[in-house]
Amino acid sequence: xxxxxxxxxxxxxxxxxxxxxxxxxxxxxxxxxxxxxxxxxxxxxxxxxxxxxxxxxxxxxxxxxxxxxxxxxxxxxxxxxxxxxxxxxxxxxxxxxxxxxxxxxxxxxxxxxxxxxxxxxxxxxxxxxxxxxxxxxxxxxxxxxxxxxxxxxxxxxxxxxxxxxxxxxxxxxxxxxxxxxxxxxxxxxxxxxxxxxxxxxxxxxxxxxxxxxxxxxxxxxxxxxxxxxxxxxxxxxxxxxxxxxxxxxxxxxxxxxxxxxxxxxxxxxxxxxxxxxxxxxxxxxxxxxxxxxxxxxxxxxxxxxxxxxxxxxxxxxxxxxxxxxxxxxxxxxxxxxxxxxxxxxxxxxxxxxxxxxxxxxxxxxxxxxxxxxxxxxxxxxxxxxxxxxxxxxxxxxxxxxxxxxxxxxxxxxxxxxxxxxxxxxxxxxxxxxxxxxx
Ligand SMILES: Cc1cc2nc3c(=O)[nH]c(=O)nc-3n(C[C@H](O)[C@H](O)[C@H](O)COP(=O)(O)OP(=O)(O)OC[C@H]3O[C@@H](n4cnc5c(N)ncnc54)[C@H](O)[C@@H]3O)c2cc1C
Numbered sequence: 001x002x003x004x005x006x007x008x009x010x011x012x013x014x015x016x017x018x019x020x021x022x023x024x025x026x027x028x029x030x031x032x033x034x035x036x037x038x039x040x041x042x043x044x045x046x047x048x049x050x051x052x053x054x055x056x057x058x059x060x061x062x063x064x065x066x067x068x069x070x071x072x073x074x075x076x077x078x079x080x081x082x083x084x085x086x087x088x089x090x091x092x093x094x095x096x097x098x099x100x101x102x103x104x105x106x107x108x109x110x111x112x113x114x115x116x117x118x119x120x121x122x123x124x125x126x127x128x129x130x131x132x133x134x135x136x137x138x139x140x141x142x143x144x145x146x147x148x149x150x151x152x153x154x155x156x157x158x159x160x161x162x163x164x165x166x167x168x169x170x171x172x173x174x175x176x177x178x179x180x181x182x183x184x185x186x187x188x189x190x191x192x193x194x195x196x197x198x199x200x201x202x203x204x205x206x207x208x209x210x211x212x213x214x215x216x217x218x219x220x221x222x223x224x225x226x227x228x229x230x231x232x233x234x235x236x237x238x239x240x241x242x243x244x245x246x247x248x249x250x251x252x253x254x255x256x257x258x259x260x261x262x263x264x265x266x267x268x269x270x271x272x273x274x275x276x277x278x279x280x281x282x283x284x285x286x287x288x289x290x291x292x293x294x295x296x297x298x299x300x301x302x303x304x305x306x307x308x309x310x311x312x313x314x315x316x317x318x319x320x321x322x323x324x325x326x327x328x329x330x331x332x333x334x335x336x337x338x339x340x341x342x343x344x345x346x347x348x349x350x351x352x353x354x355x356x357x358x359x360x361x362x363x364x365x366x367x368x369x370x371x372x373x374x375x376x377x378x379x380x381x382x383x384x385x386x387x388x389x390x391x392x393x394x395x396x397x398x399x400x401x402x403x404x405x406x407x408x409x410x411x412x413x414x415x416x417x418x419x420x421x422x423x424x425x426x427x428x429x430x431x432x433x434x435x436x437x438x
Contacts, residue, residue, distance in 0.1 A: 007198035011174050014038040016409055017194045017203035019181045019217065021045075022052035023395055024387050025209035026165040026175075027402020028409075030086075033171035037410060040203070041165070041173060042196055044180035044213075045327035048161035051211050052395060054363030056234065056264055057256045058247045059153035059396035060097040062124055063113060065433065067372050067420035068393065069120055074416050075400025079153060082399060086167035091156025091259045095246030099147040100132065100139075102251060110147040117149075124149040138243040138351040141250060154247050154256050157395060164399070180323035182315070183220055184384060191383030195317040197324055205409050207385045212329065212366040214388035215278070216322060220314055223378055226285040226426055227389055229364040230297070231272035231304070233333040235342070237262040238356040243349050253344040262358060267341045271365075272334065273297040276308030285369045285426070288434035304331055304364070333362040367391045370432045375405055376423040385409055386423055 016032055018025045021043025032039040043049075059079055061072045079092045101107045110126055117124040127135065127146040135148075169175050176196070185193040185200055193202040210217050215227035239261035247256040252270075255263045273279070279286075290297075311322045338360050346353045368374065368389035378384045387405040390397060400416070407414050425438050432438045 007179070010176065010196065010199055010201055011040055013193070013202035014040045014174065015203060016205045016207060017042065017181070017201055018207045018209060019194065020209035020211060020213075021047040021161070021165060021175070021177065022050060022209060022211050023048065023161045023164070023398030024211075024390065024401050024405070025207070026161045026168060027399045028207055028209060028387060028405040029173045029175070029402075030164050030168040030171070031403050031406035032409065033168045033173040035406065035410060036172075037406075039168075039173045040201055041168065041175045042179045042181045042194065043175075043177045044323040046177050047165045047175070048157070049328035051363050051365060052161045052398070053157045054234065054361055055157050055395045056247070056254060056266055057154050057157050057258070057395065058097060059092065059155050060149065060247065061117075061122055062097045062099060062147060062149040062152055064393070065372055066116055068397065069116065069122070070416045071400050071404065072393070072397050073120060073122070074403065075397045076151065076153060078399040078403055079155065082164070086163060088163035088167060090160040090163050092153055093155075093245070094151055094153045095257065096148060096150045097152035097246055098136070098244065098248045100141065100143040100248070100250045101145045101147070102141070102143060107145050110145070113147065122149065123151050136244050136248070138349050139250070140350060141348055143250075152246065153396075155395070156259055160395075160398075164402075178327065180321060181217075182321045182323070183217075183317045184381070189382070191381060197320070205383050205385065207387055207405060207409060209387045209405070211388065212364050213323060214366065214386065216311070216313070218386070221381065223380060224426070225374065225386065225389075225423075226282045226369050228278055228282055228286060228367050229274065229304075230367055230392075231274065231331055231362055231364055232266060233272070233337045233341070233360070233362045234264060234266045235333075235338050235357045235360040236264050237352070238358050240352055240355045243351060250348055253341060253348050255345065255349070262355070263352070265341060265345050267337060267344070269296045270337070271297055272337075273299050274302050274304035274308065275299055276305040278308055282369070285438075288432050288436050289367075289369055289371065292434045329364055331362040331364060333360045365392045369426070370434065370438045373397075373401070373421055374423050375401060375408065375418050375421040377408070378423055
């Protein structure tokens with residue numbers, strides 16, 4: 001059923017089509033439009049309906065993998081000028097990020113990061129327990145030390161991607177919501193455009209920035225992109241006194257100051273893993289990461305597992321697709337996790353004991369086997385590029401990732417070395433930091 005019908009507002013042809021209206025897709029479209037490149041962005045639901053509005057809002061360099069550090073530093077540079085550049089509000093503030101350590105193992109990890117940060121002249125430093133008490137007097141927990149990066153920031157996930165999408169439109173980008181891309185169009189073995197649910201749009205280059213959907217989309221074109229989904233449960237508090245103006249990760253609770261005077265709060269390390277067919281499909285690829293992080297994952301056989309089981313893996317482009325079936329992925333937060341996290345918040349920050357919970361939500365995070373993204377051409381399909389797999393770090397990295405994705409597609413010199421993010425690493429024996437090869 002449902003053959004494509006043409007929607008009058010779709011352009012006939014652009015140079016670049018971007019699939020996905022999260023922070024990565026909108027930032028890519030913005031930087032392409034800024035260069036004067038004809039670009040169209042297609043979002044199956046609404047702008048930032050999935051990860052990009054559901055995240056914690058940390059914009060942090062601290063704790064990043066070595067490969068990612070130059071990219072997030074570049075992204076911070078973009079964040080710091082973006083409001084002036086686009087004339088819109090994204091809620092960015094350089095208010096610092098703080099990680100607390102309970103034991104020597106965590107302190108050793110922080111020290112390793114400091115060594116690394118020094119190579120990039122990053123202002124990260126170790127605080128003693130006494131210095132931490134001075135900086136955050138309202139915090140309990142018997143911490144031995146803390147890692148602090150004053151130049152880290154925070155931004156408002158509800159504002160940022162929509163504002164950047166508007167800026168892209170103002171510079172000439174076509175932005176189409178409720179418009180799923182069913183697949184790639186080809187001519188002579190090369191990408192010739194996209195087939196959307198409302199018709200074809202010609203484009204010599206296509207960027208896939210589809211978040212948790214990227215592996216499914218690629219799979220329909222026989223491109224194997226290892227990617228899994230992890231659920232994180234979040235809430236925001238009622239307005240309250242300020243215990244810290246930035247973001248704190250304190251073991252079993254993580255908080256980020258919001259512009260509305262409350263905090264966004266989540267468990268510091270526990271997350272939910274819905275066991276489904278994708279877990280089996282990518283079992284070997286994710287073994288090293290699982291050995292490393294698996295004890296923090298609550299394994300669930302859930303509604304998400306069933307949805308995954310029932311999702312078609314292949315379809316023809318003149319039929320409806322899984323992207324049209326789920327406009328916005330909106331997993332239900334686990335109440336028990338929210339309540340446990342709420343208790344952790346009140347224990348760690350006693351002055352917040354009287355806050356209320358204003359709203360709860362959950363999001364599915366897309367992760368790769370080595371927890372760094374893919375920002376890369378796909379050699380098998382000339383003209384097809386992937387910018388996805390941001391593994392829980394993509395909000396902060398987003399504007400910078402959009403910049404380098406736009407540079408990659410236009411063949412401009414890259415602001416950051418992208419070799420670590422190449423798609424080929426999954427097949428060329430590249431070592432995985434968690435063990436073995438990626
Ligand atoms: C709870 C939570 C907390 C997080 N905390 C942080 C944090 O504090 N800091 C940080 O930096 N990162 C954080 N992250 C990660 C960050 O949110 C993501 O890495 C980032 O938003 C990814 O952006 P994206 O554009 O790749 O994906 P998304 O925001 O998921 O966007 C992808 C979009 O593509 C669309 N799409 C997919 N397929 C198609 C198709 N075929 N046609 C049309 N549209 C399609 C989807 O509908 C979706 O809107 C967190 C994530 C979650 C869920």
